[in-house]
Amino acid sequence: MSDTPFGFGLPPEEPEDGDEGKKKDQQSGGGQGPANPFGFGGLPGAGGFGGPGADNPLAAMFGSLNPTDLGAAFQQLGQMLSYEGGPVNWDMAKQIARQTVAQGTSDGTKDASVGPAERRAVEEAVRLADLWLDDVTSLPSGSASAVAWSRAEWVEATLPAWQELVDPVAERVGAAMGDVLPEEMQAMAGPLIGMMRSMGGAMFGTQIGQAVGVLAGEVVGSTDIGLPLGPAGRAALLPVNVEAFGKDLSVPQEEVRLYLALREAAHQRLFAHVPWLRSHLFGAVDGYARGIKVDTAKLEDVVGQFDPQNPEQLQDALQQGMFQPEDTPEQKAALARLETALALVEGWVDAVVHAAAKPRLGSADALRETLRRRRATGGPAEQTFATLIGLELRPRRLRDASRLWASVTDARGIDGRDGLWAHPDMLPTATDLDDPDGFVHREQLDFSELDKMLGEAAGGAHGKPDLRKKDDGETEDDDTE
Numbered sequence: 028m029s030d031t032p033f034g035f036g037l038p039p040e041e042p043e044d045g046d047e048g049k050k051k052d053q054q055s056g057g058g059q060g061p062a063n064p065f066g067f068g069g070l071p072g073a074g075g076f077g078g079p080g081a082d083n084p085l086a087a088m089f090g091s092l093n094p095t096d097l098g099a100a101f102q103q104l105g106q107m108l109s110y111e112g113g114p115v116n117w118d119m120a121k122q123i124a125r126q127t128v129a130q131g132t133s134d135g136t137k138d139a140s141v142g143p144a145e146r147r148a149v150e151e152a153v154r155l156a157d158l159w160l161d162d163v164t165s166l167p168s169g170s171a172s173a174v175a176w177s178r179a180e181w182v183e184a185t186l187p188a189w190q191e192l193v194d195p196v197a198e199r200v201g202a203a204m205g206d207v208l209p210e211e212m213q214a215m216a217g218p219l220i221g222m223m224r225s226m227g228g229a230m231f232g233t234q235i236g237q238a239v240g241v242l243a244g245e246v247v248g249s250t251d252i253g254l255p256l257g258p259a260g261r262a263a264l265l266p267v268n269v270e271a272f273g274k275d276l277s278v279p280q281e282e283v284r285l286y287l288a289l290r291e292a293a294h295q296r297l298f299a300h301v302p303w304l305r306s307h308l309f310g311a312v313d314g315y316a317r318g319i320k321v322d323t324a325k326l327e328d329v330v331g332q333f334d335p336q337n338p339e340q341l342q343d344a345l346q347q348g349m350f351q352p353e354d355t356p357e358q359k360a361a362l363a364r365l366e367t368a369l370a371l372v373e374g375w376v377d378a379v380v381h382a383a384a385k386p387r388l389g390s391a392d393a394l395r396e397t398l399r400r401r402r403a404t405g406g407p408a409e410q411t412f413a414t415l416i417g418l419e420l421r422p423r424r425l426r427d428a429s430r431l432w433a434s435v436t437d438a439r440g441i442d443g444r445d446g447l448w449a450h451p452d453m454l455p456t457a458t459d460l461d462d463p464d465g466f467v468h469r470e471q472l473d474f475s476e477l478d479k480m481l482g483e484a485a486g487g488a489h490g491k492p493d494l495r496k497k498d499d500g501e502t503e504d505d506d507t508e
Contacts, residue, residue, distance in 0.1 A: 152288035166297065247268045249291065250291060307451055311364055371454055375428070377398075378436065
């Protein structure tokens with residue numbers, strides 16, 4: 028293990044062994060270091076840390092920056108090391124996310140402020156979508172307002188939800204980082220551990236910020252991943268991303284916007300009128316995250332071989348995944364519950380939106396298939412969250428769930444289908460997704476028995492006699508001796 032564990036010691040002005048040390052330093056990457064050793068990219072005007080100029084220890088840390096950029100670098104480094112909040116530096120995450128958004132997407136699309144015409148178009152699309160949905164679901168509108176967001180506005184609006192999702196995992200990793208330190212170091216390294224927490228929070232903040240920024244260039248609304256990321260009751264679309272989504276589909280832009288508005292409005296109905304659903308989904312994510320086991324052997328290996336001249340190793344390890352497979356029965360069950368819940372939400376939305384759009388939009392089938400494939404494959408940002416959170420936030424069984432909801436609608440009608448959202452115990456399970464017809468048949472029997480029991484209970488409450496068999500076969504009234 029190196030003398031300056033985790034590479035947080037101050038660099039000496041000259042190598043201890045003179046010119047030979049300089050040569051070794053250059054060969055190991057200290058002079059012409061990695062382009063971004065801490066992973067804190069996006070500094071204003073900076074080409075990244077660790078650029079040319081290794082003879083100067085400051086240049087080895089910050090690269091070739093002009094005085095203005097160097098001041099900004101020191102300011103950000105000071106903010107990073109002085110951070111004393113939770114496991115993720117969310118101020119840094121927001122800053123990195125906004126910088127990522129400002130750079131634009133890989134296809135060259137830049138973010139832009141939303142104009143009045145785009146806002147009116149989104150409001151009208153959501154209003155019309157709600158009218159169409161009234162015919163295909165018993166759940167009333169859940170959109171108190173409709174808004175058009177830029178990518179930067181999406182970042183600002185959704186960060187609180189990401190914090191709720193990511194913090195539990197970051198806490199696990201942060202605790203594991205402290206546990207793998209040798210005992211003698213833990214006893215004497217109080218300031219070092221504090222600095223590690225700050226650095227760990229900054230690393231997570233940087234990665235989350237980059238992923239949120241990339242995702243902001245992909246999403247078309249506030250519910251794309253099946254979770255309500257935005258404020259309650261606010262249906263949102265991102266006009267610049269809606270336009271990019273429909274660019275190569277040979278479908279009129281108005282139809283694309285309306286179909287995506289249907290999906291957003293359907294999600295809003297579900298989350299607004301199923302009060303337990305949001306906490307159920309976020310609780311499932313939290314429960315799964317708290318059961319994650321950090322791969323301490325891998326973390327110990329990283330710590331034991333940590334090179335002070337290459338401090339981005341820890342971030343690289345996080346990017347490659349620090350989580351052991353969900354090998355316990357409890358963890359497998361938690362993962363199954365979460366994946367099933369996400370599939371049921373997306374399957375219901377898929378079925379309801381198709382029922383509303385099919386009679387009215389000629390492009391309904393094509394748009395449905397495009398969305399299904401998009402949700403099934405995900406994108407680079409979703410893969411980043413799969414690495415950081417330990418699971419993929421997308422349903423694996425969307426088509427199965429959609430078929431099940433369609434079967435329930437055929438057998439029990441719209442009210443019977445939507446009534447299943449009254450309680451989480453009434454929802455289909457992962458096994459039911461394998462056998463939709465069996466679920467429909469079984470649920471019909473269960474509900475008829477329940478109706479019978481409720482009817483008898485209501486009759487007894489209204490004073491009707493409760494007749495039952497005596498041992499000798501006669502009947503008696505409960506009210507008589």
